Amino acid sequence: MNAKVNITNRAGASFPVRRMDFDFDTVPEYWMNKSAGLTHFMTALSALFPAGEKFFIDSVRAVRQxxxxxxxxxxxxxxxxxxxxxxxxxxxxxxxxxxxxxxxxDVDRLDRITDRVIQSTRKVFTFLGKPVGITQEMVDLTATTALEHFTATIASQLLVNPYIQELMTDETMKTMWLWHAIEENEHKAVAYDVFEGVFGRGLKAYALRTGSLVTAMATLFVVQSYFVLRLLQDDKQLNLTSLKDIYIYAYSPSKGVITGMTKEMLVYFRPRFHPNDLDTHELLVSWKAKLGF
Incomplete structure (x- = not known):
């Protein structure tokens, strides 16, 4: 494994907290199959995570009592x-x-943009929903629930799609993304269970969570696509070769990580949906053994 790891489970939960310490100093500039397009696509995703995951934590903490x-x-x-x-x-x-x-x-700039998008979007939807009794906590938690479904689904694609794994030619980055993918599936039901525990399963809750998914996915697509194009343009790599690499990796019918998510993403619209309906237990057992967890 290309990281120091300390695995703890002091909380007694069904999954542990792995305290990782990756060394990124030796990661090359174009770490994904030496492709600027593929590398910037993943960097654009990574730019969403610091502000996004802080938002997830804050949303759940706000209602845990x-x-x-x-x-x-x-x-x-x-x-x-x-x-x-x-x-x-x-x-x-x-x-x-x-x-x-x-x-x-300039990933720092993209991180700041992510935070501004999150904060402005949550405030707008709270303002629009106030007349029908939708609170800030409801907006935040349902957005978290929707985005957690997205992250768990794209994480599953990373774990099941050998084409994607083969493109991750730098071992540090490959291990980092696979570790992240495992944990997204380990905790995929937590935000949903909190949402259901607080807001129930009624028609209002269903409309809120499905509406949040549509809004979150549209926003995510626009923001991440802008990030990719900005990274490529600033790097003077906005060309047909980069765009072709991204299309095959993300959107091609047979191999694409995004197109491969479609079926599982749509499952979210089932009225009685629960994240654990998508069974990834054996997949996680296999990958945890491969990574030495």
Whole structure:
């Protein structure tokens, strides 16, 4: 494994917190198959994580003492482990983003844009929803639930798609993304269980969570695509070769990481959906063994 790791489970949750320490100093500029397009696509994703995962943590913390869940000790343990894992994801993506920054790619600016988009979007939707009783906590938690479904789904693609794994030719980055993918699936149900515990399964809750998914995915697509184009343009790599690499990797019908997500993303619209309906247990057992967890 290309990182020091300390695995703890002090909270007694169903999944541990792995305290990673990746060394990004030796990661090359174009670490993904020597392709500027592929590398910048993943860097654009990474630029979303520090502000995004802080938002996830804050959203869950804001309601963890709600009367309907505060005495649920099992869920409280899961929340503690969720926060621990997300904090570690933030730390390691900050480290990787800094390594990209040293090559002149302005990831710090993209991180600031991500935070502004999150804060402005949540405030707008709270303002629009106020007349029908939608609170800031509801907006934040449902957005977190939707985005956690996205991260768990794209994480599953990283774990099941050998084409994607083969393109991750730098071992440090490959291990970092696979570790992140494992943990996104380990805690994929926590935010959803908090949402359901606080807001139930009624029609209003269903409309809110599905509407949040549509809004979150549209926003995410626009922002991440802008980040990719900005990184490529600033790097003078906005050309047909880079765009072709991105298309095949992300959007091609047979291999694309994004197109491969479609079926699982749509499952979210089932009225009785739960994240654990998508069984990744054996997949995680296999990958944890491969990574030495």
């Amino acid at each position: 709600h009367p309907s869940i505060k005495d649920n000790q099992e869920l409280q343990r899961e929340i503690s482990a969720f926060i621990g894992q997300e904090a570690m994801h933030t730390q390691e993506h900050v480290g990787f983003n800094a390594s990209a920054q040293k090559f002149g790619h």
